[in-house]
Amino acid sequence: MNRIDKMGGGPAELVYGDGEFHVVRAGAYVVCAVTGARIPVDELRYWNVDLQEAYATPEASLKRVLEMKSRE
Template sequence: MNRFERQPQAAVEAEVEYRDGDFRIRRPGAYVRCAVTGEAIPLEELRYWNVDLQEAYSSPEVKLVRIGVAFPPKS
């Protein structure tokens, strides 16, 4: 490795401000956590969030569970 090559950064959780239609990264990272499941969501796959609660969700079904419209799947 020469001095110009970068060391790969460890995957750390990002701090994100959720806005209407987009989000702003406050602290760089590779992922955010789903507010319901705790699952890590890579930033490039982040599609669902709640602006008022400032929470991310891993899928539209999980968001519906969070707002009380659907029931969690039985395991």
């Protein structure tokens, strides 16, 4: 059995907190809110607590921050 089989092959549902996240529904990946890329849960490093969104890269995270500031 491989890593994906253990976690389920579909998307995970997470609750993002400060410096950690909690798994609501186990899965293999989450989807980047900016790029749409699949991010393996064990490789997830970037998210926004207030927006409850995951990001594939720091650049994607910055892009979302700039989008939100332009709406203010």
